Amino acid sequence: xxxxxxxxxxxxxxxxxxxxxxxxxxxxxxxxxxxxxxxxxxxxxxxxxxxxxxxxxxxxxxxxxxxxxxxx
Numbered sequence: 290x291x292x293x294x295x296x297x298x299x300x301x302x303x304x305x306x307x308x309x310x311x312x313x314x315x316x317x318x319x320x321x322x323x324x325x326x327x328x329x330x331x332x333x334x335x336x337x338x339x340x341x342x343x344x345x346x347x348x349x350x351x352x353x354x355x356x357x358x359x360x361x
Contacts, residue, residue, distance in 0.1 A: 335351075
């Protein structure tokens with residue numbers, strides 16, 4: 290997964306710039322990708338095709354099309 294400029298994106302959000310749904314999803318997926326690349330999380334597909342994210346600290350999340358659900 291390619292990295293994007295999270296710092297620039299955070300600055301836009303902090304300054305109140307409008308972020309559409311696809312831009313927001315791209316920013317979230319880039320941040321999650323960075324966690325995985327840095328070895329702080331792992332992600333995989335479940336048997337039902339959902340993406341499961343496991344952080345090294347123990348939290349587990351399901352990444353939906355428009356939401357993130359904490360499982361554990």
